[in-house]
Amino acid sequence: MLAKLLARRLLSVLLSVPMLMAPGLLRAQALEAPLAAEALCPPLAEPPAQAQWLQALPGPVDRGLLWRIEKDGRVSHLYGTVHVGRPDWISPGPQVMAALAAADRVAFELDLLDPDVLQRLQRAARVPAGQPRLPDALAERLAQQRSLACVGSLLEGLRPELQVITLVSLSLRGDGLDPAWGIDGWLARLAHARRQTVLSLETPEQQVALLVAPRPAEVATVVRRGLDELEDPATRRVALRLAEHWAASDLAAIENFAQWCGCLESEAERQAHQAGVLARNPAMAERIATLHQRGARVFAAVGALHMTGPEGLPALLARRGFQVELLLPQAGRH
Numbered sequence: 001m002l003a004k005l006l007a008r009r010l011l012s013v014l015l016s017v018p019m020l021m022a023p024g025l026l027r028a029q030a031l032e033a034p035l036a037a038e039a040l041c042p043p044l045a046e047p048p049a050q051a052q053w054l055q056a057l058p059g060p061v062d063r064g065l066l067w068r069i070e071k072d073g074r075v076s077h078l079y080g081t082v083h084v085g086r087p088d089w090i091s092p093g094p095q096v097m098a099a100l101a102a103a104d105r106v107a108f109e110l111d112l113l114d115p116d117v118l119q120r121l122q123r124a125a126r127v128p129a130g131q132p133r134l135p136d137a138l139a140e141r142l143a144q145q146r147s148l149a150c151v152g153s154l155l156e157g158l159r160p161e162l163q164v165i166t167l168v169s170l171s172l173r174g175d176g177l178d179p180a181w182g183i184d185g186w187l188a189r190l191a192h193a194r195r196q197t198v199l200s201l202e203t204p205e206q207q208v209a210l211l212v213a214p215r216p217a218e219v220a221t222v223v224r225r226g227l228d229e230l231e232d233p234a235t236r237r238v239a240l241r242l243a244e245h246w247a248a249s250d251l252a253a254i255e256n257f258a259q260w261c262g263c264l265e266s267e268a269e270r271q272a273h274q275a276g277v278l279a280r281n282p283a284m285a286e287r288i289a290t291l292h293q294r295g296a297r298v299f300a301a302v303g304a305l306h307m308t309g310p311e312g313l314p315a316l317l318a319r320r321g322f323q324v325e326l327l328l329p330q331a332g333r334h
């Protein structure tokens with residue numbers, strides 16, 4: 001059931017997609033492709049120049065989920081994100097901007113603008129030496145999906161399980177969602193531009209371990225099931241619905257993800273969700289609490305599914321003595 005978790009958890013896990021889908025890399029691959037192939041490819045994302053984007057901030061609308069947490073006379077914030085988006089989602093609104101500006105420590109699952117983090121992620125994402133090759137028919141099926149996604153040779157050398165996750169994210173481009181517009185990356189750009197201290201709550205090695213087969217003998221099974229999910233229109237519908245609920249700051253819908261996603265119906269799927277999402281929350285909560293208790297004002301931005309329910313970050317930090325107040329959605333918005 002790991003493959004189903006990989007596909008359904010697309011918007012809650014930040015891993016190789018933002019790194020691999022850098023607009024410049026995609027543009028270079030497109031320039032190498034034949035004209036006939038280009039006509040079938042979704043248009044490439046054209047992010048604005050950073051100076052132009054910074055001058056336009058804040059955006060007019062707040063999106064996502066935002067909490068104010070207070071302890072020991074200091075205020076920090078939690079922000080629930082998605083890792084793909086639309087062009088008009090990259091500009092944080094007034095409340096999110098104010099929360100970010102008030103922080104002296106900005107934390108993400110991974111800070112992909114940190115060269116060390118990026119190098120370690122790239123290293124961990126490569127196919128290990130000696131790993132068996134995929135069966136020919138499965139390798140061809142994966143190659144066909146890379147061709148449909150117009151990535152050329154961009155994913156070569158990447159673990160095949162991670163290729164599938166990347167391809168799932170790219171399948172949303174036809175619906176207007178693109179990793180290039182993921183809010184996490186733009187918030188990281190903003191924090192670095194302001195020379196704030198930016199931190200990672202997890203390690204690249206931890207995130208890769210969550211997403212790959214635990215044993216080499218299971219790789220082919222995971223890839224096969226992952227491709228099944230990629231080719232299932234329901235996977236894209238779930239990702240689109242979750243992204244739109246995020247953009248509308250619809251906390252109730254995100255909290256009820258398990259009831260409408262159709263992805264946590266078996267015990268194995270629930271165990272995978274527990275291991276891949278909920279089990280990560282205590283360590284992230286510990287890291288955020290430690291930073292705050294050492295005198296920092298923290299802005300922590302992680303996937304929205306880490307924020308909900310009794311095991312979500314707001315609830316965990318409330319149990320640690322933080323006063324927790326929901327700012328987005330605002331009262332009466334939903």
